[in-house]
Amino acid sequence: MKALHAGLLVIFLVFLVAIFAPLLAPFSPESLAGKPLQSPDKVHWLGTDRIGQDIFSQLVFGSRVSLLAGAAAAVGATLIGGSLGMAAGFFGGRLDRVLMRGVDIFIAIPHLPFMLLLAAHFPPSLATTLTVLILFSWAGEARLIRSQVLSLRQREYMEAARMAGAGKLYLIQRYLLPELAPLLLTQAVLRCGWGVLAEAGLAFIGLGDPTQKSWGLMLHYALDYQGIYFTTAWQWWLAPPGLCISILILALTWTGFAMEERWNPTLKEGR
Amino acid sequence: MSCSCEKGSVRLRRQLAYLAGRAGEYAITLLVILAINFALPRLLPGDSFAYITGSTSSADYAGALDAHSQKVLRAYYGLDLSLQEQFVLYLSQLAVGDLGYSHFFKVSVNQLIAERLPWSMLLVVTGVFVALVVGVALGVLSAWRRSGNMDRGLWALLTALRSVPSFFLGSLLLLIFSVHWNLFPLFGARDMTLIYPTALERMEDILHHLTLPALTLAMGEVTGKYLLTRAAMLDTLREEYIMFSRARGFSDTAVMFRHALPNALIPVITHTGMRLGVMMGGMIFVESLFGYPGMGKLFVDAMSARDLQVLQSGFLMTSVVMVVMNLALDLVYVRLDPRVEVTKP
Numbered sequence: 048m049k050a051l052h053a054g055l056l057v058i059f060l061v062f063l064v065a066i067f068a069p070l071l072a073p074f075s076p077e078s079l080a081g082k083p084l085q086s087p088d089k090v091h092w093l094g095t096d097r098i099g100q101d102i103f104s105q106l107v108f109g110s111r112v113s114l115l116a117g118a119a120a121a122v123g124a125t126l127i128g129g130s131l132g133m134a135a136g137f138f139g140g141r142l143d144r145v146l147m148r149g150v151d152i153f154i155a156i157p158h159l160p161f162m163l164l165l166a167a168h169f170p171p172s173l174a175t176t177l178t179v180l181i182l183f184s185w186a187g188e189a190r191l192i193r194s195q196v197l198s199l200r201q202r203e204y205m206e207a208a209r210m211a212g213a214g215k216l217y218l219i220q221r222y223l224l225p226e227l228a229p230l231l232l233t234q235a236v237l238r239c240g241w242g243v244l245a246e247a248g249l250a251f252i253g254l255g256d257p258t259q260k261s262w263g264l265m266l267h268y269a270l271d272y273q274g275i276y277f278t279t280a281w282q283w284w285l286a287p288p289g290l291c292i293s294i295l296i297l298a299l300t301w302t303g304f305a306m307e308e309r310w311n312p313t314l315k316e317g318r
Numbered sequence: 319m320s321c322s323c324e325k326g327s328v329r330l331r332r333q334l335a336y337l338a339g340r341a342g343e344y345a346i347t348l349l350v351i352l353a354i355n356f357a358l359p360r361l362l363p364g365d366s367f368a369y370i371t372g373s374t375s376s377a378d379y380a381g382a383l384d385a386h387s388q389k390v391l392r393a394y395y396g397l398d399l400s401l402q403e404q405f406v407l408y409l410s411q412l413a414v415g416d417l418g419y420s421h422f423f424k425v426s427v428n429q430l431i432a433e434r435l436p437w438s439m440l441l442v443v444t445g446v447f448v449a450l451v452v453g454v455a456l457g458v459l460s461a462w463r464r465s466g467n468m469d470r471g472l473w474a475l476l477t478a479l480r481s482v483p484s485f486f487l488g489s490l491l492l493l494i495f496s497v498h499w500n501l502f503p504l505f506g507a508r509d510m511t512l513i514y515p516t517a518l519e520r521m522e523d524i525l526h527h528l529t530l531p532a533l534t535l536a537m538g539e540v541t542g543k544y545l546l547t548r549a550a551m552l553d554t555l556r557e558e559y560i561m562f563s564r565a566r567g568f569s570d571t572a573v574m575f576r577h578a579l580p581n582a583l584i585p586v587i588t589h590t591g592m593r594l595g596v597m598m599g600g601m602i603f604v605e606s607l608f609g610y611p612g613m614g615k616l617f618v619d620a621m622s623a624r625d626l627q628v629l630q631s632g633f634l635m636t637s638v639v640m641v642v643m644n645l646a647l648d649l650v651y652v653r654l655d656p657r658v659e660v661t662k663p
Contacts, residue, residue, distance in 0.1 A: 155343075158598075292486065293486065300481055301477065
């Protein structure tokens with residue numbers, strides 16, 4: 048359970064930073080707060096970037112974009128993937144076949160090249176990024192939820208309720224959703240980690256919203272600077288956002304795995 | 319015909335039917351991709367001529383092209399035809415292998431892809447191979463010593479590794495191995511200033527350039543394979559036939575590698591196929607970080623230049639490569655799993 052507590056603590060801290068960003072950041076992330084490429088000092092805790100923006104302030108505000116991206120992915124996967132998977136598993140038949148074939152095809156398409164192709168048609172903005180994340184978040188979830196529903200509907204109490212004349216909606220509300228809730232929640236946490244990673248990746252290859260500094264976009268600009276490896280700039284410009292992304296994703300992963308273990312006792316002896 | 323022979327032919331027929339089914343699925347996937355490629359620039363609101371020529375709006379090219387050139391270019395791209403005619407034109411061009419012309423690189427897309435694809439294949443195949451070997455080996459090790467210190471340590475280390483974005487991990491590797499220790503080159507796939515006296519030296523240089531990018535790509539994939547191998551091994555080790563093997567007095571190593579591993583590998587192979595799409599993303603990150611001249615770098619360059627012909631063809635060719643690699647994995651799968659049935663696993 049150590050992993051769970053450590054994970055939750057990190058997520059909570061990032062949340063606090065995101066909420067109180069304007070209070071924590073000494074400068075606006077967009078303002079030209081100092082001379083370009085300054086090393087850390089008392090005014091600029093993590094120095095400044097190539098155009099003189101304060102890196103620490105960017106780091107503080109970047110947490111907002113990352114959490115937003117994670118939330119978009121989690122909500123998209125749970126709402127779209129969850130309901131499609133439930134529908135496919137519960138109603139079965141033709142709907143199931145069509146939906147699952149769609150999922151297979153969608154998973155077989157190389158996602159990032161597809162995202163790049165889409166992005167070429169839209170200007171980079173936070174809304175575009177979030178839409179793309181939601182668009183690509185659901186397929187795996189749908190498949191997972193479907194297989195879980197298939198096994199749940201075989202249970203005897205479901206059979207009994209059906210015999211007693213329970214309607215489909217009642218069955219879903221009364222039995223299916225409560226049984227699925229732990230899995231949906233665990234998956235939401237893990238997909239949240241995927242969302243954080245995906246946003247950072249899109250920003251890294253230049254699809255980020257230039258007016259919304261995210262951790263991925265900071266990496267993009269840092270690596271774009273030719274001297275990044277050859278000066279000490281990497282220590283305060285490259286490493287902090289990279290570490291922030293990694294630690295947040297690790298916290299989400301460990302939290303997800305720990306939740307999985309807690310609710311699925313068969314996994315316990317494995318670890 | 320003897321009994322075992324007949325069984326063999328039934329099995330072969332099942333395997334062939336399974337492979338045919340998979341090939342059918344891949345064909346549908348490719349058709350969907352063709353449809354996306356065709357529809358995206360044409361059905362989105364806005365001027366498809368602007369999209370195709372890489373301009374942002376009609377005002378953008380109006381100054382650069384007079385009415386006559388515009389007309390000629392529109393006819394060249396078939397934009398003066400009806401949608402149905404355009405679709406037929408698109409398919410017939412693809413059928414003869416014409417992927418169009420890149421307005422940014424000023425060469426045919428065929429030539430671009432012919433130059434870039436081999437590098438990406440080298441990178442991705444090496445990455446998959448390294449990730450599979452290392453992931454499976456560590457997974458077996460972890461399952462063997464389950465709940466021990468090494469198991470816990472490996473689990474923590476590898477889940478941590480998975481959380482580091484490949485482009486950040488790769489930049490750290492560059493910093494340590496290329497800048498600090500000067501062991502590996504900073505970018506590229508080979509030394510452009512050298513003329514190699516022998517084929518061996520050429521190969522050495524290529525491997526030298528390949529090491530860090532392939533390692534970065536593999537590190538992102540190793541955790542999934544490790545976790546899956548470990549879980550599958552733990553499952554398999556509980557089976558009765560394993561207990562029977564132990565009871566018959568086989569050594570631990572024989573039980574692990576000869577009896578348990580082949581069955582535990584089946585889900586790992588399936589997973590590897592499903593991850594290929596994600597790996598194409600990893601390829602894009604790694605290539606653009608290491609300046610590796612493959613398809614991924616081409617994608618990013620084409621995107622910033624809004625070169626739609628290149629993006630579309632790259633998307634298509636990446637999918638074709640994925641399909642080919644998936645078919646190769648299906649062949650492995652069919653050999654590993656004697657229970658292969660006509661329906662999907």
